[in-house]
Amino acid sequence: MRATDESQAEAVESETDFSTVRRVAGAALAGIGGLAVAGEGRVNGQLGAQLGDGVAAALFTFGSGLLLLVAAVAALPAGRRGAARLRAELRGGRLRWWQCLGGVCGAFLVTSQGVTIALLGVAVFTVAVVAGQVVSSLVVDRAGVGPAGRQPLTGPRVAGAALAVVAVGVAVSGDFGRPSVLWLAVLPALAGVAVGWQQAVNGLVRRAAGNTTVAAMVNFAVGFGALLLVFGVDVLLRGTPAAPPGQWWLYTAGCLAIVAIGTSVGAVRLIGVLMVGLCSVSGQLVGSLLLDLFAPTAGHRLGPSSLIGTGLTLVAVGVAAVRTRRADRTHALR
Numbered sequence: 001m002r003a004t005d006e007s008q009a010e011a012v013e014s015e016t017d018f019s020t021v022r023r024v025a026g027a028a029l030a031g032i033g034g035l036a037v038a039g040e041g042r043v044n045g046q047l048g049a050q051l052g053d054g055v056a057a058a059l060f061t062f063g064s065g066l067l068l069l070v071a072a073v074a075a076l077p078a079g080r081r082g083a084a085r086l087r088a089e090l091r092g093g094r095l096r097w098w099q100c101l102g103g104v105c106g107a108f109l110v111t112s113q114g115v116t117i118a119l120l121g122v123a124v125f126t127v128a129v130v131a132g133q134v135v136s137s138l139v140v141d142r143a144g145v146g147p148a149g150r151q152p153l154t155g156p157r158v159a160g161a162a163l164a165v166v167a168v169g170v171a172v173s174g175d176f177g178r179p180s181v182l183w184l185a186v187l188p189a190l191a192g193v194a195v196g197w198q199q200a201v202n203g204l205v206r207r208a209a210g211n212t213t214v215a216a217m218v219n220f221a222v223g224f225g226a227l228l229l230v231f232g233v234d235v236l237l238r239g240t241p242a243a244p245p246g247q248w249w250l251y252t253a254g255c256l257a258i259v260a261i262g263t264s265v266g267a268v269r270l271i272g273v274l275m276v277g278l279c280s281v282s283g284q285l286v287g288s289l290l291l292d293l294f295a296p297t298a299g300h301r302l303g304p305s306s307l308i309g310t311g312l313t314l315v316a317v318g319v320a321a322v323r324t325r326r327a328d329r330t331h332a333l334r
Helices: 002-051 054-075 077-091 102-120 122-143 155-171 182-209 212-238 253-294 304-333
Strands: none
Touching (some): 002 054, 002 253, 054 077, 054 212, 054 253, 077 212, 102 182, 122 155, 122 253, 155 304
């Protein structure tokens, strides 16, 4: 009897250790994705400024990323198998067609940025997006929409999510102005809600395909199609963008976007939507700090509020992860 108890205890300990490794790996992936998002945002912003059209810059990012992913899927046997598996899952009804529409959320985020950021300012826009994203992530996790399954709605998870919103507000507090139409913050908040859902359904596509590259390709294809429609309206209203600039690095956002989406797709099945969002925001703030330190832009200085906000975001990740560790132990004991 004692030997059996010892064997069960060893099994529980082994499963808990494996679960810890999964959480650390998922958090690291999401953090790397956040770093890529920071770089992508800087490059996209510069390209949009040169073109005089942020939608055109986003369209190029999605288009170039899509071309790279299509080439990778076509060239790699694992990619071709994943695409065939995805088609079979769709035909069999095990994956719904609407679960492949995560890319629309990315297009919506970019569009809301172009429509509202000039009036709201970067700070209000950022806080609204993060607030919408963490609320959506809590709901999506609780409903079990993502591949990680149903996640409990606990005090630490809610506290971590709330602290993350406050932390981002602190980090960008130096950029707060006096927005003339604060009600427009509803649009980026809805975009943040959409991002939470996007991470969940992209994870489902990845599970169905058994391949991260295929899932990222679907996201980029849908997002490119949606942005193409937005760009058409943009051209009708504002005219064509300026001539493309000559700096090569302004065309690297597609590669960075692939890293951002790919890591999110891989991480969401390991740690759930909320933790992916929090770790990604942390990576994004750290990446922004590094960019401001080593490649600052005119008119933007690295201040104490950015450092404090980034530190608080990392604390928020730890707070939100507390209950997850206990839940894993309970699950292991069962």
